[in-house]
Amino acid sequence: DTAVSQTPKYLVTQMGNDKSIKCEQNLGHDTMYWYKQDSKKFLKIMFSYNNKELIINETVPNRFSPKSPDKAHLNLHINSLELGDSAVYFCASSRQGRGYTFGSGTRLTVV
């Protein structure tokens, strides 16, 4: 059973398109996150949700909109994709005292 699963694994799309990445966790964690890993491998938080409520929004362009229909799901929608959005996006979940678990990542390539 995959603890944090995200789809798709790979996404190649043209500039200007709108795309979504989905994430689900079956760990019963209360908090979920989106992280972005750039070409230099640096990992930085984008958003966090706790029980469907947005907690952190780290200076991310408003073309990025997270949505949490319930505490087990956190999706990421990106409008008007730009070349600079190419990166690997990781979903994660956490529970206090138990640490964070990451999904396997979605490699987004904008052409």
Added chain:
Amino acid sequence: GIQVEQSPPDLILQEGANSTLRCNFSDSVNNLQWFHQNPWGQLINLFYIPSGTKQNGRLSATTVATERYSLLYISSSQTTDSGVYFCAVDSNFGNEKLTFGTGTRLTIIP
């Protein structure tokens, strides 16, 4: 915000060697984790270790919270240990979020 520094940035070793990776952080932490990002890009959780010492096979980790550092030890390296090792911390103050260091890239040569 909290700063996380890892050293060395790169490490090349022969199979069978031992290594020590270091993580320094600038403030007190609730959580510290070590991750291994393998060549396929997956982030594998190695240790959840805000304090103390843990061992898992050939890997062990020690965090000295009062001195704000953590060490990851890898013994008898294998080629499958290659990849990038990240230290990440969650500080005691503000909203819960994991801040990553810049990583140590480990290459094990057969």
